[in-house]
Amino acid sequence: MRIVIHGFGRIGRVILRQILSLPEHASIEVVAVNDLAAPETCAYLFKYDSVFGPLPGGVAFADGHLIAGGRSVPLLTGVKMADLPLDGVDLVLDCTGATTNRDSIDATLNAGARTVLISGPSDIADITIVCGANDDQIGAARVVSNASCTTNALAPLLRDLDARYGLIQGHMTTIHCYTGSQPMVDAPRGPDLARNRAGAVSMVPTTTSAAKLIDRVLPHLAGRVTGAAVRVPAISVSAVDLVVRLRTPPQDAANALRALADANPVIGLVEDPCVSVDLRMRPESLVIAPTETLETGDQIRIFGWYDNEWGFSARMLDVARMMHTRAD
Incomplete structure (x- = not known):
């Protein structure tokens, strides 16, 4: 599964931490991470976390890439969601908490992303899914909210x-x-x-x-x-x-x-x-x-x-897998 993380705040960083540290996520390829903050700041906040502690193995930022856990991920700054590198991307994880316009979501889908998963309540999603409650209803929805x-x-x-x-x-x-x-x-x-x-x-x-x-x-x-x-x-x-x-x-x-x-x-x-x-x-x-x-x-x-933070991010990845593996 190829994903882009759009928004590298608390949830975006925890999701990437889980991808890098948990073996069950080894098959997930992170095509890019995007945030409004300076990339050096993003790398620092990913390396040192006041809740979960320093990331084991350390973090570096070089040549526009976040380097951690044996992986090198492009770290972008201030790119609009529809302008992200979306070629062959299965899923965009919208972790900004700020997307309220369906037009920007549709533009992202039209630009190449297969699906979008929003990390919070959303009135513009096709459906709101909660694992263990209504995940059997996910169907073919391309824009899903992970609720709160x-x-x-x-x-x-x-x-x-x-x-x-x-x-x-x-x-x-x-x-x-x-x-x-x-x-x-x-x-x-x-x-x-x-x-x-x-x-x-x-x-x-x-x-x-x-x-x-x-x-x-x-x-x-x-x-x-x-x-x-x-x-x-x-x-x-x-x-x-x-x-x-x-x-x-x-x-x-x-x-x-x-x-x-x-x-x-x-x-x-x-x-x-x-x-x-x-x-x-x-x-x-x-x-x-x-x-x-x-x-x-x-x-x-x-x-x-x-x-x-940790449990919610785990459910984000669970729903992401559901969206990727379902029959379209």
């Missing part, structure tokens, strides 16, 4: 709960680490006033797109799940705190969750009393902590962790 990290954590769990026990309703709170959308010091960033406050100092109540995206990914559950978020002063790993009402609740919810995780490859388990840093670089979309389960009548509280 929180939607990837929540949707597979909701699908399986509803299939096994019947979901009446639920409410999810994501306890989410701060991100680049928040300032380091109080500063105007947008209409959500609380998110104008320093992200590494306070817990910040805010919104999440996950509930809206659940309606899109699992339309048969539309209107049954609400969601909210609290951004917290942690640099990585987030959590889902979900309360659901079920039509036929299991007799032992904690063991039911263990069985559910065993049956779904994107859901993991952690039995030890862990804190968020212990879940760093877990590849699952959600890692359930069954010992945190609480039951009251038909109401069950479920708690799970997710590495919002």
Whole structure:
């Protein structure tokens, strides 16, 4: 599979790190990486990462190429998506978080790319796909959204709960680490006033797109799940705190969750009393902590962790493979 990474921020860099470091991705050829930042800066930020540590083996930038993991990848600056080297490219991973115009996507397809995968919620994609939730519906879509990290954590769990026990309703709170959308010091960033406050100092109540995206990914559950978020002063790993009402609740919810995780490859388990840093670089979309389960009548509280960068990037590569191997 030949890919181009368009946007070399947090997700773009983690995707390339996984391609270079995990043997299951050895067959992926990265034709080019493109970003707005100076290539020397991109190479430095890829070499030294405040969350995942320095890249083993080091990184160099020479003659317009990023050199790492025994590979040499052209590193481009400020190229429009449709002007990227797209000859024979199977997939463009749009990791900019800024593509809102379908015209630029169509121009990219017309220029030679077979497909485009967008690393976030998108209203211009043909379909929104979440592994373990609705990936059987990917069909021949050429422009796919990978939803959000929180939607990837929540949707597979909701699908399986509803299939096994019947979901009446639920409410999810994501306890989410701060991100680049928040300032380091109080500063105007947008209409959500609380998110104008320093992200590494306070817990910040805010919104999440996950509930809206659940309606899109699992339309048969539309209107049954609400969601909210609290951004917290942690640099990585987030959590889902979900309360659901079920039509036929299991007799032992904690063991039911263990069985559910065993049956779904994107859901993991952690039995030890862990804190968020212990879940760093877990590849699952959600890692359930069954010992945190609480039951009251038909109401069950479920708690799970997710590495919002590493796990989400792993799903990007999973969906990329689906788009490449499906029958067109």
